[in-house]
Amino acid sequence: MEIKANAGDYVSVKLAKKEIKGIILESYDKDVILVKLESGYNIGIPKENVFEINVIRKYKEEKKEYKIPSSKGKPKIGLIVTGGTIASKLDSRTGGVKALTDVGEFAQFYPGLFEKYDIKISSPFMELSENMDSGHWKLIAKEAKKMCDDKEIKGVIITHGSDTLHYTSSVLSFMLKNLNKPVVLTFSQRSIDRASSDAELNLECAAKFALSNCAEVVIVGHASESDDCCYALRGTKVRKMHTSRRDTFKAINCKPIAKIGGKVEFLEEYNVGNQNIEKLELDDSFSNKVALVKFYPGQDPGILDYYKEKGHKGIVIEMTGLGHVNSGWIGKIKNCVKSGMIICGTAGTIYGALNPKVYSTGRELEKAGVLYLKDMLSETAFVKLGWVLGHRNWKGKEKEKLLENFAGEFNEFLAG
Amino acid sequence: MEIKANAGDYVSVKLAKKEIKGIILESYDKDVILVKLESGYNIGIPKENVFEINVIRKYKEEKKEYKIPSSKGKPKIGLIVTGGTIASKLDSRTGGVKALTDVGEFAQFYPGLFEKYDIKISSPFMELSENMDSGHWKLIAKEAKKMCDDKEIKGVIITHGSDTLHYTSSVLSFMLKNLNKPVVLTFSQRSIDRASSDAELNLECAAKFALSNCAEVVIVGHASESDDCCYALRGTKVRKMHTSRRDTFKAINCKPIAKIGGKVEFLEEYNVGNQNIEKLELDDSFSNKVALVKFYPGQDPGILDYYKEKGHKGIVIEMTGLGHVNSGWIGKIKNCVKSGMIICGTAGTIYGALNPKVYSTGRELEKAGVLYLKDMLSETAFVKLGWVLGHRNWKGKEKEKLLENFAGEFNEFLAG
Numbered sequence: 001m002e003i004k005a006n007a008g009d010y011v012s013v014k015l016a017k018k019e020i021k022g023i024i025l026e027s028y029d030k031d032v033i034l035v036k037l038e039s040g041y042n043i044g045i046p047k048e049n050v051f052e053i054n055v056i057r058k059y060k061e062e063k064k065e066y067k068i069p070s071s072k073g074k075p076k077i078g079l080i081v082t083g084g085t086i087a088s089k090l091d092s093r094t095g096g097v098k099a100l101t102d103v104g105e106f107a108q109f110y111p112g113l114f115e116k117y118d119i120k121i122s123s124p125f126m127e128l129s130e131n132m133d134s135g136h137w138k139l140i141a142k143e144a145k146k147m148c149d150d151k152e153i154k155g156v157i158i159t160h161g162s163d164t165l166h167y168t169s170s171v172l173s174f175m176l177k178n179l180n181k182p183v184v185l186t187f188s189q190r191s192i193d194r195a196s197s198d199a200e201l202n203l204e205c206a207a208k209f210a211l212s213n214c215a216e217v218v219i220v221g222h223a224s225e226s227d228d229c230c231y232a233l234r235g236t237k238v239r240k241m242h243t244s245r246r247d248t249f250k251a252i253n254c255k256p257i258a259k260i261g262g263k264v265e266f267l268e269e270y271n272v273g274n275q276n277i278e279k280l281e282l283d284d285s286f287s288n289k290v291a292l293v294k295f296y297p298g299q300d301p302g303i304l305d306y307y308k309e310k311g312h313k314g315i316v317i318e319m320t321g322l323g324h325v326n327s328g329w330i331g332k333i334k335n336c337v338k339s340g341m342i343i344c345g346t347a348g349t350i351y352g353a354l355n356p357k358v359y360s361t362g363r364e365l366e367k368a369g370v371l372y373l374k375d376m377l378s379e380t381a382f383v384k385l386g387w388v389l390g391h392r393n394w395k396g397k398e399k400e401k402l403l404e405n406f407a408g409e410f411n412e413f414l415a416g
Numbered sequence: 417m418e419i420k421a422n423a424g425d426y427v428s429v430k431l432a433k434k435e436i437k438g439i440i441l442e443s444y445d446k447d448v449i450l451v452k453l454e455s456g457y458n459i460g461i462p463k464e465n466v467f468e469i470n471v472i473r474k475y476k477e478e479k480k481e482y483k484i485p486s487s488k489g490k491p492k493i494g495l496i497v498t499g500g501t502i503a504s505k506l507d508s509r510t511g512g513v514k515a516l517t518d519v520g521e522f523a524q525f526y527p528g529l530f531e532k533y534d535i536k537i538s539s540p541f542m543e544l545s546e547n548m549d550s551g552h553w554k555l556i557a558k559e560a561k562k563m564c565d566d567k568e569i570k571g572v573i574i575t576h577g578s579d580t581l582h583y584t585s586s587v588l589s590f591m592l593k594n595l596n597k598p599v600v601l602t603f604s605q606r607s608i609d610r611a612s613s614d615a616e617l618n619l620e621c622a623a624k625f626a627l628s629n630c631a632e633v634v635i636v637g638h639a640s641e642s643d644d645c646c647y648a649l650r651g652t653k654v655r656k657m658h659t660s661r662r663d664t665f666k667a668i669n670c671k672p673i674a675k676i677g678g679k680v681e682f683l684e685e686y687n688v689g690n691q692n693i694e695k696l697e698l699d700d701s702f703s704n705k706v707a708l709v710k711f712y713p714g715q716d717p718g719i720l721d722y723y724k725e726k727g728h729k730g731i732v733i734e735m736t737g738l739g740h741v742n743s744g745w746i747g748k749i750k751n752c753v754k755s756g757m758i759i760c761g762t763a764g765t766i767y768g769a770l771n772p773k774v775y776s777t778g779r780e781l782e783k784a785g786v787l788y789l790k791d792m793l794s795e796t797a798f799v800k801l802g803w804v805l806g807h808r809n810w811k812g813k814e815k816e817k818l819l820e821n822f823a824g825e826f827n828e829f830l831a832g
Contacts, residue, residue, distance in 0.1 A: 028779075028783070085775075094776075094779075095773070096773060096774055096775060096776060096779065097774055097775055098776075128740070128743075128775065128776075128777060129713075129736070129737075130713070130736050130737065130740035130741060130742055130743070130777055131742050131743055131744070131777075132713050132714075133713050133714030133742075134713075134714055161737075162737060163736035163737035163740055164712075164713045164736055167712070167713050240736075240737070240764075240765050241765050241766060241767055242765050242767040242768040243737060243738050243739075243763050243765050243767070243768030243769060243770060243771070244738065244768050244769070244771070245767075245768065248765065248768075288714060291715075292710060292712045292715075293710075294708060294709070294710035294734065296580075296583070296708045296795070296798055297545075297546070297548050297549050297550075297580045297583050298548075298549030298550055298704060299707075299708075300726075302726075303722075306719075306722050310716075310718075318710065320545070320546050320579035320580055320656075321545075321546065321577075321578060321579035321656070321659060322659050322660065323659075324544070324546035324579055325546060326546055326547050326549075327544075327546070327547055328547070347659050348656075349656050349657050349658050349659050349664065350657060350766070351657055351658040351659070351661075352658040352659030352660050352661065352664075353659060353660070354659060355659070355660070357511070357512065358512055358513055359501075359512060359513055359544065360510075360512060360514075360544075361544060361546055361547075363444075363510075363512065367444065379712070382712055
């Protein structure tokens with residue numbers, strides 16, 4: 001039979017023994033119709049099984065109007081919108097998620113934020129975070145610097161896709177030198193127009209933290225699956241650890257900086273009052289000639305030559321255990337180091353610190369010139385390597401800079 | 417001054433204001449002597465600060481004799497020794513860890529095991545696990561098959577370095593078809609001659625599990641930092657998650673199969689009595705033309721061409737979030753798939769399952785031909801891809817085989 005309903009239409013579908021109601025979704029298989037049921041589940045029905053389809057309500061894109069309320073007397077927060085799920089809505093035609101088209105639409109979805117605070121909003125671009133690179137990082141850093149320089153602004157919120165958020169939080173930790181107020185990255189795992197969305201609480205807690213007396217780059221997100229409080233996690237020691245859970249970001253090798261419920265409760269050991277009085281400096285040099293390689297058993301070390309021949313200046317190797325790769329790699333590593341490349345090691349286990357002294361492989365790799373980055377996360381190491389190599393004036397001092405604790409990327413007890 | 421002591425000697429060192437005692441370690445810096453103190457700490461002393469060194473006791477390698485006790489009436493367990501820390505001892509000359517040279521020496525270090533059980537021991541090789549590849553995996557699988565075919569043997573223990581143990585447990589789960597008894601991999605994070613060693617409890621629990629009525633490949637190791645019980649973890653759903661903690665192996669996306677304290681307590685939901693009555697089959701084909709690539713922001717998709725030009729037949733991409741890479745990769749992925757390569761996706765977050773339907777990037781990547789491996793671990797996916805592509809008779813059915821749940825590599829509720 002011919003189907004006369006279109007994606008987005010609310011329909012009733014007659015089958016042999018029952019009738020179902022739902023929204024037609026775009027289907028990749030022309031012989032199957034895809035229906036989103038009221039329960040939220042999608043089902044696929046072979047067209048040959050359908051007796052009749054009646055359109056109950058035609059698809060119409062909703063357009064809400066939202067007037068941003070007066071800012072008089074409210075604390076001022078900078079808001080940088082960069083895209084991602086937190087700036088997206090459900091597309092009823094695909095059943096998937098679609099980006100909001102402008103910042104005005106963003107305000108419409110988060111009226112609570114604009115009612116409580118005087119929000120200065122800007123958006124350097126709208127991009128899914130898997131598509132970001134160092135060019136996007138620099139644009140965000142520039143925008144954050146501008147916001148931090150505005151004396152009226154108490155703190156800055158950056159909304160961002162969650163996929164690569166920990167890379168951005170790391171690189172901003174390095175690029176924003178002498179930070180003078182909180183820079184808070186936040187995200188959502190589910191878009192705001194879904195009942196289970198984490199966007200509202202994440203933004204609410206991000207705003208509370210943005211008004212705190214601290215000066216770090218942090219990620220703020222759900223502390224657990226419940227919808228009651230968030231954690232603030234240090235930008236250089238955080239990682240996305242679950243594909244879909246709302247408490248996906250975890251502090252790695254350290255504790256969260258603060259818990260944010262009714263108010264911001266800092267961790268006992270945390271030294272809050274470290275806002276810089278010097279002028280914030282934008283230190284955004286970055287070399288793209290860096291790579292991150294996850295080692296796996298039997299891997300050909302030719303991958304090192306590949307990057308060497310491409311003119312790469314540095315490689316982070318995600319190693320096994322305390323810092324090992326196949327000992328057949330040692331020769332190639334020596335060659336790379338001799339040619340001037342920086343070869344760093346990080347822990348593929350994610351948790352824990354490297355120690356090259358325990359096993360012969362580690363001792364030989366260290367002798368071959370591998371720089372062991374202790375308890376630094378692979379993702380943080382990758383962006384730090386690009387940032388360090390971007391500084392021409394640090395030529396010859398790269399290793400020293402990589403081991404310097406710029407933004408809490410090393411735990412002090414381990415780095416000491 | 418000239419130092420007349422050698423590495424391994426127990427000495428007294430006179431400094432300006434104090435005298436210290438300890439064992440001389442091999443030092444990489446000729447101007448520094450390295451001393452292991454009785455406290456276990458190492459200190460480096462510039463030679464110029466040393467007034468005098470007196471050798472109290474010269475280094476002598478200890479050779480203990482150990483007679484394996486009679487096996488009469490004891491349950492029989494197969495033991496395959498492959499190297500790693502669990503088959504290593506402290507080297508007093510380097511302060512590091514050194515492999516035991518033969519299996520007899522292994523028995524000497526673990527007398528408890530040989531007193532309780534009738535151990536049939538064999539060692540196909542002695543290797544650190546970072547140096548293993550598919551050749552080693554096949555040798556282990558062959559040895560395990562032999563042991564499983566011996567009707568008197570109740571179960572098999574494999575001792576192995578911890579670094580890549582989860583790759584081996586995965587590949588054995590696929591290679592040992594119709595498994596008829598427990599195959600238990602175990603390890604240690606600290607060598608047996610250290611007070612904090614986890615080797616003894618791990619082996620003891622591995623032996624208990626080897627006598628159980630189950631037929632799976634598992635990893636047995638400390639359940640927590642305490643020295644009281646272990647977990648048995650499914651071979652395809654386990655990962656090393658800490659560089660040094662004793663409870664480093666964690667069940668990913670599922671629960672442990674059993675807790676092993678005084679006895680083996682299976683998880684309530686676990687169906688134990690699944691020992692096969694068919695003959696165990698060694699299914700050890702493996703293609704090395706596979707790679708594992710961790711995606712990071714800004715990464716050049718040229719890495720795909722590199723592997724294609726090397727004649728690789730398949731690549732596992734560790735993706736961001738629900739299964740994304742930079743959308744600039746889509747063209748190259750299409751080319752690879754067209755040329756006959758299998759491109760699979762796994763979750764870089766480690767925890768959670770992929771879902772390509774939620775975001776446009778995922779939908780486009782799926783259309784380009786990426787095979788989404790749901791909640792399968794990257795490491796498991798890598799060895800499964802090599803194993804599937806090793807089967808010439810599966811030509812054309814590779815995707816179907818990759819999605820078949822051979823050894824619990826998919827959680828059923830997700831795979832269904």
